[in-house]
Amino acid sequence: MAEPTNEERAAHAEAALELYCRITGDSEDDTMLVDLLTDLRHWAARNGHNFDDANFISEIHFNNEHTPQKTEKEAGAKGG
Numbered sequence: 001m002a003e004p005t006n007e008e009r010a011a012h013a014e015a016a017l018e019l020y021c022r023i024t025g026d027s028e029d030d031t032m033l034v035d036l037l038t039d040l041r042h043w044a045a046r047n048g049h050n051f052d053d054a055n056f057i058s059e060i061h062f063n064n065e066h067t068p069q070k071t072e073k074e075a076g077a078k079g080g
Contacts, residue, residue, distance in 0.1 A: 006065060 004012070017032055020039075026032045044051035 009065070 017036060020036045021027055021032055024035065026035055041051045043049075044054065
């Protein structure tokens with residue numbers, strides 16, 4: 001399986017947020033992310049996971065992934 005692009009990763013997150021909003025009825029852009037993160041903290045605590053550790057590791061992953069990615073068109077133009 002190919003590594004997803006950052007655009008695909010963002011689209012996955014958007015799909016998760018949209019589903020969360022349908023389930024909760026939340027539609028406020030300013031609060032939906034905070035509400036989802038808060039509920040994930042509750043889930044982690046209930047299921048024996050350390051949310052802060054997961055959040056720290058996710059930040060490392062984000063920083064490693066958040067580099068400008070070339071589009072296929074750009075890569076093709078430079079590669080020949």
